Amino acid sequence: xxxxxxxxxxxxxxxxxxxxxxxxxxxxxxxxxxxxxxxxxxxxxxxxxxxxxxxxxxxxxxxxxxxxxxxxxxxxxxxxxxxxxxxxxxxxxxxxxxxxxxxxxxxxxxxxxxxxxxxxxxxxxxxxxxxxxxxxxxxxxxxxxxxxxxxxxxxxxxxxxxxxxxxxxxxxxxxxxxxxxxxxxxxxxxxxxxxxxxxxxxxxxxxxxxxxxxxxxxxxxxxxxxxxxxxxxxxxxxxxxxxxxxxxxxxxxxxxxxxxxxxxxxxxxxxxxxxxxxxxxxxxxxxxxxxxxxxxxxxxxxxxxxxxxxxxxxxxxxxxxxxxxxxxxxxxxxxxxxxxxxxxxxxxxxxxxxxxxxxxxxxxxxxxxxxxxxxxxxxxxxxxxxxxxxxxxxxxxxxxxxxxxxxxxxxxxxxxxxxxxxxxxxxxxxxxxxxxxxxxxxxxxxxxxxxxxxxxxxxxxxxxxxxxxxxxxxxxxxxxxxxxxxxxxxxxxxxxxxxxxxxxxxxxxxxxxxxxxxxxxxxxxxxxxxxxxxxxxxxxxxxxxxxxxxxxxxxxxxxxxxxxxxxxxxxxxxxxxxxxxxxxxxxxxxxxxxxxxxxxxxxxxxxxxxxxxxxxxxxxxxxxxxxxxxxxxxxxxxxx
Amino acid sequence: xxxxxxxxxxxxxxxxxxxxxxxxxxxxxxxxxxxxxxxxxxxxxxxxxxxxxxxxxxxxxxxxxxxxxxxxxxxxxxxxxxxxxxxxxxxxxxxxxx
Numbered sequence: 101x102x103x104x105x106x107x108x109x110x111x112x113x114x115x116x117x118x119x120x121x122x123x124x125x126x127x128x129x130x131x132x133x134x135x136x137x138x139x140x141x142x143x144x145x146x147x148x149x150x151x152x153x154x155x156x157x158x159x160x161x162x163x164x165x166x167x168x169x170x171x172x173x174x175x176x177x178x179x180x181x182x183x184x185x186x187x188x189x190x191x192x193x194x195x196x197x198x199x200x201x202x203x204x205x206x207x208x209x210x211x212x213x214x215x216x217x218x219x220x221x222x223x224x225x226x227x228x229x230x231x232x233x234x235x236x237x238x239x240x241x242x243x244x245x246x247x248x249x250x251x252x253x254x255x256x257x258x259x260x261x262x263x264x265x266x267x268x269x270x271x272x273x274x275x276x277x278x279x280x281x282x283x284x285x286x287x288x289x290x291x292x293x294x295x296x297x298x299x300x301x302x303x304x305x306x307x308x309x310x311x312x313x314x315x316x317x318x319x320x321x322x323x324x325x326x327x328x329x330x331x332x333x334x335x336x337x338x339x340x341x342x343x344x345x346x347x348x349x350x351x352x353x354x355x356x357x358x359x360x361x362x363x364x365x366x367x368x369x370x371x372x373x374x375x376x377x378x379x380x381x382x383x384x385x386x387x388x389x390x391x392x393x394x395x396x397x398x399x400x401x402x403x404x405x406x407x408x409x410x411x412x413x414x415x416x417x418x419x420x421x422x423x424x425x426x427x428x429x430x431x432x433x434x435x436x437x438x439x440x441x442x443x444x445x446x447x448x449x450x451x452x453x454x455x456x457x458x459x460x461x462x463x464x465x466x467x468x469x470x471x472x473x474x475x476x477x478x479x480x481x482x483x484x485x486x487x488x489x490x491x492x493x494x495x496x497x498x499x500x501x502x503x504x505x506x507x508x509x510x511x512x513x514x515x516x517x518x519x520x521x522x523x524x525x526x527x528x529x530x531x532x533x534x535x536x537x538x539x540x541x542x543x544x545x546x547x548x549x550x551x552x553x554x555x556x557x558x559x560x561x562x563x564x565x566x567x568x569x570x571x572x573x574x575x576x577x578x579x580x581x582x583x584x585x586x587x588x589x590x591x592x593x594x595x596x597x598x599x600x601x602x603x604x605x606x607x608x609x610x611x612x613x614x615x616x617x618x619x620x621x622x623x624x625x626x627x628x629x630x631x632x633x634x635x636x637x638x639x640x641x642x643x644x645x646x647x648x649x650x651x652x653x654x655x656x657x658x659x660x661x662x663x664x665x666x667x668x669x670x671x672x673x674x675x676x677x678x679x680x681x682x683x684x685x686x687x688x689x690x691x692x693x694x695x696x697x698x699x700x701x702x703x704x705x706x707x708x709x710x711x712x713x714x715x716x717x718x719x720x721x722x723x724x725x726x727x728x729x730x731x732x733x734x735x736x737x738x739x740x
Numbered sequence: 741x742x743x744x745x746x747x748x749x750x751x752x753x754x755x756x757x758x759x760x761x762x763x764x765x766x767x768x769x770x771x772x773x774x775x776x777x778x779x780x781x782x783x784x785x786x787x788x789x790x791x792x793x794x795x796x797x798x799x800x801x802x803x804x805x806x807x808x809x810x811x812x813x814x815x816x817x818x819x820x821x822x823x824x825x826x827x828x829x830x831x832x833x834x835x836x837x838x
Binding site for chain 1: 755757760762765767769
């Protein structure tokens with residue numbers, strides 16, 4: 101070959117070599133792979149340009165300083181890297197390690213280093229050659245993925261939820277799914293038949309049918325069913341699935357399964373409690389509701405509440421006006437301002453009113469509303485109570501009370517009739533005394549000179565006797581008065597006994613009846629209606645006088661305290677005594693043994709005493725006559 | 741000390757106001773008067789002088805005025821009696837006085 105040709109060939113070869121080297125360097129940059137030669141004889145290292153870049157250095161010509169090279173390896177990895185290299189020199193092993201390097205700017209990079217050791221004929225190593233790849237980005241991606249998977253797994257574990265995929269390429273179950281179903285992950289995801297076997301027998305058919313439909317129609321599902329774990333434990337699992345569609349081609353399903361046992365049991369309990377509440381409301385005729393003042397709607401109305409008003413329970417929110425429309429006009433004009441005032445003030449309210457239901461029935465309702473400041477602005481919650489029966493009972497009671505009051509009045513008028521002669525005497529006496537004193541007064545004045553001192557004394561007596569007559573009349577007037585409602589006040593029993601004794605003394609006198617009172621207890625105050633208590637005493641005392649009217653005798657009034665703090669008053673006579681037969685009968689209305697009696701006296705006495713929380717009874721005296729006893733709570737807190 | 745010539749009128753009435761009024765009336769016409777709540781009290785009085793006249797309520801507690809008159813007769817006390825009822829005290833006194 102001519103020199104020119106050789107020269108030409110060499111130039112071509114050199115050019116090819118340069119091109120090859122350039123391509124290699126380009127390839128190394130793209131792949132982030134550098135290479136090195138380590139001359140073991142001379143302990144000299146040569147790096148490719150890319151390796152310099154990986155280490156964060158500028159490419160340089162000639163060998164790199166081994167000390168710098170050693171220094172740049174991460175301190176924690178340094179010993180491991182050089183030990184691996186040392187081992188490779190003394191064995192057939194090829195170094196294949198990952199380690200970190202620290203660039204001059206402080207950034208750590210992870211590299212994958214491979215190497216091979218060259219040996220001479222005697223087996224002595226003279227060179228190590230290898231590649232170093234920057235795998236930092238891949239490592240970070242891997243770490244991120246691992247972290248994400250950990251988070252996902254933890255999230256699924258916390259939520260008792262596992263994801264799954266079912267497609268042509270296989271069947272995937274998340275770890276948590278195995279936990280939920282009580283299966284071992286090592287056995288892999290179950291087949292559809294194995295899966296169906298885990299479903300509760302009562303739910304199995306419906307789940308099986310649903311899976312068929314999902315495959316036929318490529319549709320998803322959202323179903324809660326029961327499963328039975330291999331250990332026999334039953335759990336509720338909610339399964340949500342979506343079909344996977346890639347460019348119009350059905351590829352399978354993606355979904356989640358969630359253990360909802362706790363929620364399901366709570367829901368069941370809630371349903372049960374709600375049913376109990378509904379039942380209780382129905383029994384008690386109490387409805388509950390909640391309303392919003394901003395929207396002016398009743399947004400919650402229990403079944404019983406709707407029934408009380410005659411609303412349709414399925415109606416949804418009820419506007420305020422519908423509620424107002426049910427109230428009777430005359431009540432609405434009272435109730436509406438009350439409610440609106442309370443609502444404006446954010447105050448609670450408690451009102452009673454009548455409504456006309458859609459079926460025409462009139463009902464009395466009580467509405468109690470409680471402003472709920474913790475909730476939405478202007479939210480009220482409350483109850484509706486049907487008080488119709490109570491109201492009607494109250495009306496009946498009021499009628500009865502009126503009737504009783506009328507009868508009691510008649511009784512008093514009758515008693516006054518019986519006492520007319522005695523009362524006339526009682527009033528005439530002070531009047532006669534004052535006329536006598538007036539006469540005397542005139543005479544003292546007619547003396548010469550007039551005896552003014554005596555005349556003044558006579559005039560003073562006229563005043564006293566006038567007041568005495570007025571007192572008698574005043575006492576009688578309250579007795580005659582009709583219709584005043586019973587008034588409870590602290591009443592001095594001793595004073596009443598004194599008054600009645602004074603009033604009845606003139607009635608007792610002609611029949612030779614003496615009245616004695618033996619009221620020993622110092623404090624004889626009870627809470628009672630004064631006129632009614634006077635009436636009780638008068639009835640029983642007149643009764644006693646009546647029993648002794650032919651024989652004369654002694655009327656004795658005594659008192660004592662019972663162990664249960666009741667004041668026991670006893671009025672005894674020495675008269676004809678009690679009827680031999682049913683003694684209790686004497687307290688019945690219209691039962692009388694007197695020719696002129698109405699038979700109301702003792703019945704009214706009993707009614708009054710019982711209304712005061714006491715009782716009345718009669719006993720026969722050992723010798724002669726009878727004793728009537730009645731009790732009154734000494735603390736005076738009777739209910740009626 | 742009262743003049744011996746003035747006669748004493750005795751009054752028996754259970755009502756204190758009435759008793760005082762009658763006594764005052766008797767005294768206002770210039771007579772001497774003594775009063776008692778019951779007939780028993782009258783009988784138990786110190787007999788310092790003979791009564792000139794007795795004013796007696798028809799209705800007395802325990803016993804009536806008429807019964808008491810019978811009792812006086814039985815004990816031998818002779819005395820003019822003026823019976824009174826509430827409504828005619830003044831007339832009674834007037835009648836008795838004449």
